[in-house]
Amino acid sequence: MRIVSLLPSATEIICQLGLRDQLVGVTHECDYPASVLELPKVTRSLIPHDASSHEIDQLVRERLKTERALYSLDMPVLQSLRPDLLVTQTLCDVCAVAESEVHAAVCSLPIEPRVINLEPMSLADVFECLRMVGAAAGCEPRAVQVLADLNQRVAAVVSRSQRVERRPDVMLLEWIDPPFCAGHWSPELVRLAGGRELIGIKGQPSRTMGWNEILAVQPEVLFIACCGFGIDRTLQDLPILTQSPGWSSLPCVQSQQVYVVDGSAYFNRPGPRLVDSLEMLAHALHPELHPLPVGIPQARRLTWHDFSISAQSANE
Numbered sequence: 001m002r003i004v005s006l007l008p009s010a011t012e013i014i015c016q017l018g019l020r021d022q023l024v025g026v027t028h029e030c031d032y033p034a035s036v037l038e039l040p041k042v043t044r045s046l047i048p049h050d051a052s053s054h055e056i057d058q059l060v061r062e063r064l065k066t067e068r069a070l071y072s073l074d075m076p077v078l079q080s081l082r083p084d085l086l087v088t089q090t091l092c093d094v095c096a097v098a099e100s101e102v103h104a105a106v107c108s109l110p111i112e113p114r115v116i117n118l119e120p121m122s123l124a125d126v127f128e129c130l131r132m133v134g135a136a137a138g139c140e141p142r143a144v145q146v147l148a149d150l151n152q153r154v155a156a157v158v159s160r161s162q163r164v165e166r167r168p169d170v171m172l173l174e175w176i177d178p179p180f181c182a183g184h185w186s187p188e189l190v191r192l193a194g195g196r197e198l199i200g201i202k203g204q205p206s207r208t209m210g211w212n213e214i215l216a217v218q219p220e221v222l223f224i225a226c227c228g229f230g231i232d233r234t235l236q237d238l239p240i241l242t243q244s245p246g247w248s249s250l251p252c253v254q255s256q257q258v259y260v261v262d263g264s265a266y267f268n269r270p271g272p273r274l275v276d277s278l279e280m281l282a283h284a285l286h287p288e289l290h291p292l293p294v295g296i297p298q299a300r301r302l303t304w305h306d307f308s309i310s311a312q313s314a315n316e
Helices: 008-016 034-038 053-066 075-081 099-108 123-136 140-161 186-192 211-217 231-236 238-242 273-285 304-315
Strands: 003-005 023-025 043-045 071-073 085-089 114-118 169-175 221-224 258-260
Touching (some): 008 023, 008 034, 008 123, 023 075, 140 273, 169 186, 169 211, 186 273, 231 238, 231 258, 238 304
Parallel strands (some): 003 085
Antiparallel strands (some): 043 071
């Protein structure tokens, strides 16, 4: 079978199922596992590489008005790959190739491939996506094994979280300029890890917030997982937060319980590494209960030094 993935999370699912050798094409954003970097790219981005967070947000909003995605297909590459199975998504209107473009592309291919649309809104949905891909690719036994392992890891976190004496108030931030609370599966991860998400709602889309809304809830822990950004890129936007009125008085800042994680690899990519995200979050919230598994990166905890550097940067 010749498989083409049109989103990074699908690429991770496909590889987790042991189908890397059948994967013939990926998106320009697919970067895990590292071996997929050498595969042909079937998409390209319309976002300028040097765009600021605010500019990206404005571009997304404009595209939503016209129902146009921020990514497009490279049809000559796709045609040359002759896919039997194409895995795409309908979850986000702009963060992957538009459904209408995928449909038109499939109809134009000499041999029409099977298309699977993934639309997870919860952790259970993500696991169901893995099962769907396994069934479509004819590797159901492998999918059952992978799901059993993932569920066992989740169950271990849940079991330890039952011993939590007090759940801290947590805010998971998905974007900084403007602020976005994290929805979909993220509030569920916070709950399973032993926290209480203050704004985001399980199974509901992420949404824009006003800064006053963050001030009103006074989070004790702030997790910053910017969609599509690694840690270094996210830190570039930190001055936007540190210069906001009332920032220094927030409980999470006062106790230095502000964490930055790679939002591109974790939390915002609905694939197998959402379980890694859960373990990372659980360790940050309750390190005495949740040991960090080998191979899982620790969330970067910001210090007063980081805040001061950010403030200096904002004033320059």
